[in-house]
Amino acid sequence: MAGPRRLLLLLLLPLLVLLGAHPPQCGSAEEGTKVSLELYYESLCPYCSRFIVNRLAGIFEDGLIDAVHLRLVPYGNAHVASNSKISCQVAVALYYESLCPYSARFVVNHLAKVFADGLREVVDLTLVPYGNARIHPGGEISCQHGPYECLLNTVEACAIDAWPDLDVHFSFIYCVEDLVVKRQYKDWESCFEKLGLDAKPVTECYKSEHGHKLELKYANQTDALEPPHRYVPWVVVDGQPLLEDYENFEAYICKAYKGTPPKACEGLERLQMALETAAEARNGVSYNSGVSKLATAEDEGGEHKVGEY
Incomplete structure (x- = not known):
C-alpha cells in the first residue's frame, strides 16, 4: 500500500x-x-x-x-533590466535637478540611507539629473534654477558616465548635493579632493559636447515618463511614481522586493500600507515652472549651453 x-x-x-x-x-x-x-x-x-x-x-x-x-x-519574479542583465533587485529611479532644494535634501537625508541600512543590495538605483529643464531650438538647455543648475546637472551626468559604479558616482553626487543643502554649491569641485577622485574625466566631459549629449539623453528619459512628471524630486519604485509620498520610498522598496526582506524592512511594510491611506501630501516638491529662491540673481533667467562657462 x-x-x-x-x-x-x-x-x-x-x-x-x-x-x-x-x-x-x-x-x-x-x-x-x-x-x-x-x-x-x-x-x-x-x-x-x-x-x-x-x-x-x-x-x-x-x-x-x-x-x-x-x-x-x-x-x-526576476526581471530583465534595460542593460539586458537579469536582476532580482527593485528598480528605483530618481528624476531630479541639482539645485532644487527638495531634491538636494532628499538625496542627502533620505536616499543616502539605502547605502547605510542594507537596502542597497536589493535596489537597482538610477539617477536622472535633468528635472524641470527645457530644451530650446538649436539644442540649448535652460534650467529652472538658472545656468549654474545646468552646469551641475551636466557635472552629475558626467560623474555617472565617468564612474558607472553606483557607490562611486553616488558618493560624488551626495557630496555636491550636500553643498547645495549648505548653500555652498559653488565649491562643488572640492568633492574631487574629499573623495580622492580624479577630476579630469568629469571636467573634460562637462566642458565638451559629450556632456551636452548626456543631458539630452536624460531629457529624453524624463520626457518619456508615463505619467509625465509634474515636479521634482520625482521618485519611481518598481515602475510606480510615488508622487508626494517619495520620502517613504524605502517602504515601497520593501513591498516590491520578492526575496527575503532585509532587516531594514522590518516594520516598513506596515508603515507603507498606512501611508497609502493618507490623503494629504507632506513632502516638498519643486513644480515644473517658476524659479526657486535658491537661485542667485546672477543665475536667474539665463540659458546654458555646454562649453560656455
Whole structure:
C-alpha cells in the first residue's frame, strides 16, 4: 500500500505547475505515460526552498520520480533590466535637478540611507539629473534654477558616465548635493579632493559636447515618463511614481522586493500600507515652472549651453 506522502503527491501532482501526460510517441510505453512536472521558482524565495526540501525531494526517496518528467526553472519574479542583465533587485529611479532644494535634501537625508541600512543590495538605483529643464531650438538647455543648475546637472551626468559604479558616482553626487543643502554649491569641485577622485574625466566631459549629449539623453528619459512628471524630486519604485509620498520610498522598496526582506524592512511594510491611506501630501516638491529662491540673481533667467562657462 502506498505511503501517505506518496498518496498526497499523487493527488497534488496534477495541480502543481504545467502538468499533463505526454502522448505516446517515441520511446517505450513506460516513458510515454510519464507525467510532466515543471517548477518555476527563485532560489531565495522561502516558500520555494521549503517546497523543494520538504515536498519535492520526496519523489526521489519513494521512487515516484520514475513516473515524472521533472523540469526546474530557476528564475521566478526576476526581471530583465534595460542593460539586458537579469536582476532580482527593485528598480528605483530618481528624476531630479541639482539645485532644487527638495531634491538636494532628499538625496542627502533620505536616499543616502539605502547605502547605510542594507537596502542597497536589493535596489537597482538610477539617477536622472535633468528635472524641470527645457530644451530650446538649436539644442540649448535652460534650467529652472538658472545656468549654474545646468552646469551641475551636466557635472552629475558626467560623474555617472565617468564612474558607472553606483557607490562611486553616488558618493560624488551626495557630496555636491550636500553643498547645495549648505548653500555652498559653488565649491562643488572640492568633492574631487574629499573623495580622492580624479577630476579630469568629469571636467573634460562637462566642458565638451559629450556632456551636452548626456543631458539630452536624460531629457529624453524624463520626457518619456508615463505619467509625465509634474515636479521634482520625482521618485519611481518598481515602475510606480510615488508622487508626494517619495520620502517613504524605502517602504515601497520593501513591498516590491520578492526575496527575503532585509532587516531594514522590518516594520516598513506596515508603515507603507498606512501611508497609502493618507490623503494629504507632506513632502516638498519643486513644480515644473517658476524659479526657486535658491537661485542667485546672477543665475536667474539665463540659458546654458555646454562649453560656455
